[in-house]
Amino acid sequence: MTTATNTSPAPGIDVADIVALGICVIDCDLNVVQWNRTLERWTEIARDDAVGMNLGTRFPRLSSPIVRERLANVFEAGHTAIFSAALHKQFLPIPDFSRATGEQMVQRAVVRPMDHNRQYALVMIEDVTAQFHQVNQLRKERDLLQKSEAMLQTNQRKLRQAKQISERALRAKGQFLSNMSHEIRTPLGAIMGFTDLLTDTIHDAETLATINTIRRNGEHLLMIVNDILDLSKIEAGMLVVEKLECSPHDVIEAAVSLMRAAADAKGLQLDSRIVGKIPARAETDPTRLRQIVLNLLSNAIKFTASGSVRVTTEMDQSGRLLIRVLDTGRGMSNSQIERIFQPFEQADSSMVREFGGTGLGLSISRELAGMLGGALTAESELGRGSCFQLTTSLGQFDAEKMLHESCRVVPSSDRTEAINYVAESGNSAPLSCCRVLLAEDTRCMQHLIVRLCQKFDATVVCADDGHTAYELATQAQVDAEPFDVILMDMQMPLCDGYSATRRLRNDGYHGTIVALTAHALEGDREKCLDAGCNDYLTKPIDRTILSSVLKKYAPVPSA
Amino acid sequence: MDFSTDQIDALTEIVNIGMGRAGSSLSRIVGERVELTVPSIHIGKLSDVSWLIGEPQGNPDTTIIQDFEGDVSGRALLAFPRTSGISLAQIISGVDGNVDKLDIDIGGALEEIGNIVLNAVLGSIGNMTNSGMVYSVSEFYPCTPPLRLIKNRRSKVDEDCNCLLVADAQFRISQHDVTGSLLIVFDAGAIDLILCTLQPAGVEE
Numbered sequence: 001m002t003t004a005t006n007t008s009p010a011p012g013i014d015v016a017d018i019v020a021l022g023i024c025v026i027d028c029d030l031n032v033v034q035w036n037r038t039l040e041r042w043t044e045i046a047r048d049d050a051v052g053m054n055l056g057t058r059f060p061r062l063s064s065p066i067v068r069e070r071l072a073n074v075f076e077a078g079h080t081a082i083f084s085a086a087l088h089k090q091f092l093p094i095p096d097f098s099r100a101t102g103e104q105m106v107q108r109a110v111v112r113p114m115d116h117n118r119q120y121a122l123v124m125i126e127d128v129t130a131q132f133h134q135v136n137q138l139r140k141e142r143d144l145l146q147k148s149e150a151m152l153q154t155n156q157r158k159l160r161q162a163k164q165i166s167e168r169a170l171r172a173k174g175q176f177l178s179n180m181s182h183e184i185r186t187p188l189g190a191i192m193g194f195t196d197l198l199t200d201t202i203h204d205a206e207t208l209a210t211i212n213t214i215r216r217n218g219e220h221l222l223m224i225v226n227d228i229l230d231l232s233k234i235e236a237g238m239l240v241v242e243k244l245e246c247s248p249h250d251v252i253e254a255a256v257s258l259m260r261a262a263a264d265a266k267g268l269q270l271d272s273r274i275v276g277k278i279p280a281r282a283e284t285d286p287t288r289l290r291q292i293v294l295n296l297l298s299n300a301i302k303f304t305a306s307g308s309v310r311v312t313t314e315m316d317q318s319g320r321l322l323i324r325v326l327d328t329g330r331g332m333s334n335s336q337i338e339r340i341f342q343p344f345e346q347a348d349s350s351m352v353r354e355f356g357g358t359g360l361g362l363s364i365s366r367e368l369a370g371m372l373g374g375a376l377t378a379e380s381e382l383g384r385g386s387c388f389q390l391t392t393s394l395g396q397f398d399a400e401k402m403l404h405e406s407c408r409v410v411p412s413s414d415r416t417e418a419i420n421y422v423a424e425s426g427n428s429a430p431l432s433c434c435r436v437l438l439a440e441d442t443r444c445m446q447h448l449i450v451r452l453c454q455k456f457d458a459t460v461v462c463a464d465d466g467h468t469a470y471e472l473a474t475q476a477q478v479d480a481e482p483f484d485v486i487l488m489d490m491q492m493p494l495c496d497g498y499s500a501t502r503r504l505r506n507d508g509y510h511g512t513i514v515a516l517t518a519h520a521l522e523g524d525r526e527k528c529l530d531a532g533c534n535d536y537l538t539k540p541i542d543r544t545i546l547s548s549v550l551k552k553y554a555p556v557p558s559a
Numbered sequence: 560m561d562f563s564t565d566q567i568d569a570l571t572e573i574v575n576i577g578m579g580r581a582g583s584s585l586s587r588i589v590g591e592r593v594e595l596t597v598p599s600i601h602i603g604k605l606s607d608v609s610w611l612i613g614e615p616q617g618n619p620d621t622t623i624i625q626d627f628e629g630d631v632s633g634r635a636l637l638a639f640p641r642t643s644g645i646s647l648a649q650i651i652s653g654v655d656g657n658v659d660k661l662d663i664d665i666g667g668a669l670e671e672i673g674n675i676v677l678n679a680v681l682g683s684i685g686n687m688t689n690s691g692m693v694y695s696v697s698e699f700y701p702c703t704p705p706l707r708l709i710k711n712r713r714s715k716v717d718e719d720c721n722c723l724l725v726a727d728a729q730f731r732i733s734q735h736d737v738t739g740s741l742l743i744v745f746d747a748g749a750i751d752l753i754l755c756t757l758q759p760a761g762v763e764e
Binding site: 065066069070073077078079080081082083084085086087108110112113116128132135139 | 584587588589625648651652654664665667668670671674675678682685686691692693694695696697
């Protein structure tokens with residue numbers, strides 16, 4: 001007999017004894033011819049006892065028809081047979097000595113003929129217990145991971161649903177804000193507009209004082225409404241700041257100029273100056289910058305009984321615009337400073353009674369400062385005054401065009417509508433040639449605007465809804481007496497201003513259409529212009545701005 | 560050498576017989592009916608493998624090979640697209656869960672399945688041609704397309720002869736259909752020898 005175990009190149013060493021495989025040689029009757037040391041160790045059957053032993057008798061499993069048939073094929077057909085751990089777990093029943101639990105060794109076995117005569121077959125048994133258990137452990141971990149992943153996906157799905165619900169709620173809130181804006185501003189506009197008209201016609205001092213009180217309270221109420229709307233927009237993420245080229249100095253000067261009367265009334269000195277150099281033009285949102293500076297100035301004047309309010313503008317070390325508003329007022333403690341930037345908070349509750357206000361201004365201003373790429377902070381000392389520091393990003397600017405302390409700049413356009421129109425309007429020159437079609441469903445607003453237009457000597461025709469406005473505008477064109485300006489309220493029943501404007505433009509109407517809307521939300525202007533309007537005015541209607549707009553589009557009177 | 564319809568039929572029958580035996584062996588191991596079908600046999604040249612593209616179904620990259628030597632020699636391969644291989648091994652070994660990798664269990668099961676199928680088919684060819692063959696131990700390649708394993712053996716193969724036999728196999732077990740491909744590349748002259756042996760009496764080419 002020749003076996004593979006006799007081919008060792010090292011005399012006296014049997015290769016089969018030095019490998020970590022169980023190796024035996026069997027004949028076609030499954031009698032053992034060779035038995036290596038590994039098998040001795042695994043089975044505790046000594047080589048001498050094993051040789052001549054019948055494997056099928058000693059291990060009955062090998063006599064099962066399935067195994068028997070495949071072993072027979074090794075001898076009869078010369079096949080090699082693989083017995084995998086996956087399908088058989090073990091070839092020989094051997095305990096797993098590495099485990100004290102009485103588990104069996106997991107094996108992979110290969111049986112192949114040893115010679116052409118197929119008298120003998122080599123059996124090689126590999127212990128794969130460790131790998132097998134590792135795989136099982138990995139499978140358990142994988143199952144756990146899959147469960148965790150499934151839970152994660154479920155949670156993600158729930159989060160997505162919650163996000164959708166939240167987004168729907170935000171959209172609903174946005175819609176609510178839009179509606180509230182309209183509902184509150186329309187009557188406010190009427191109140192303020194009519195008090196404005198009354199001041200022109202009444203000369204009795206006591207009545208005039210009463211009307212002025214109404215007007216002041218209206219303005220205050222409007223400011224509160226605007227603050228609440230701003231805060232709501234910020235919270236809903238609907239407030240978007242613009243990035244426009246403008247003169248920061250002009251914006252600040254305009255705010256200072258606007259507050260000068262209030263400072264004068266309290267006998268406060270109000271001044272503004274540039275420290276060092278600042279860019280003549282920069283990129284920021286002039287409307288929001290002005291809003292913050294006005295708020296800081298208003299507070300400073302409000303809480304300063306005597307002395308001064310000073311505004312300084314400079315560039316800080318990181319290249320941002322730094323605006324300081326310093327006052328010699330009552331000052332605040334550290335704990336008060338912490339509270340003043342919280343919504344609806346003032347330094348202490350007694351201030352609400354004494355000075356009024358909603359406590360929203362600084363909270364909004366801080367949010368806006370952040371949106372402008374900067375911050376709003378405060379330093380103060382009780383009894384010594386306060387210093388509010390506003391920083392904003394300057395965007396792109398020309399470093400060669402700088403303003404310095406000695407410059408005196410005449411305020412120019414900073415894209416703030418009011419400033420624009422006031423600058424352009426000049427005085428109240430008559431608009432006797434101007435024919436106006438007013439589309440407005442609210443009677444009192446209709447009445448107010450008609451009265452204002454009549455003051456400018458303009459001729460006004462009224463329409464109660466968009467459909468009537470369309471009919472009147474079309475007919476006027478047919479009659480060769482077109483209107484110079486259509487003032488179109490955008491929110492009207494039946495046919496709103498958007499539909500009426502689109503319909504007119506679709507019919508080729510080229511006349512001027514100016515949107516009137518109480519909406520003050522981001523994007524409303526674009527929405528009106530997209531519908532075909534030439535211009536956009538927000539309610540409450542400022543008579544100066546209305547006059548400017550009418551002049552802008554009215555025909556020039558012939559000499 | 561081109562093959563006549565009769566020759567192709569004869570080869571198909573040989574492979575079919577082998578597949579039948581393999582199915583029986585697998586059935587006895589897993590205790591369920593395992594059916595192996597051979598819908599079609601293709602024979603072509605190794606030098607022009609374009610005919611093979613798309614033939615081993617899917618993109619097989621799980622391959623078991625077994626060489627055979629003797630009067631007829633060559634290399635037999637059983638190849639599966641990975642997902643099919645995993646499914647087959649899972650069904651046969653009773654492993655459940657979403658397995659996407661070939662671990663020791665799944666690889667071991669596929670190795671044994673390949674061993675049984677290739678033994679059966681090659682044994683069938685050996686029996687029909689009455690040629691003595693010596694088989695290597697089958698080897699399992701979990702991430703290797705079969706054509707790469709055929710190229711290893713090219714030195715012994717006449718690439719311009721019709722030496723490659725491809726049989727698309729379908730395993731049907733427990734309501735599942737799993738597909739794979741059986742490929743046999745014969746060394747130079749081997750396939751001619753088989754066909755000569757199979758030449759029916761009185762049939763002239």
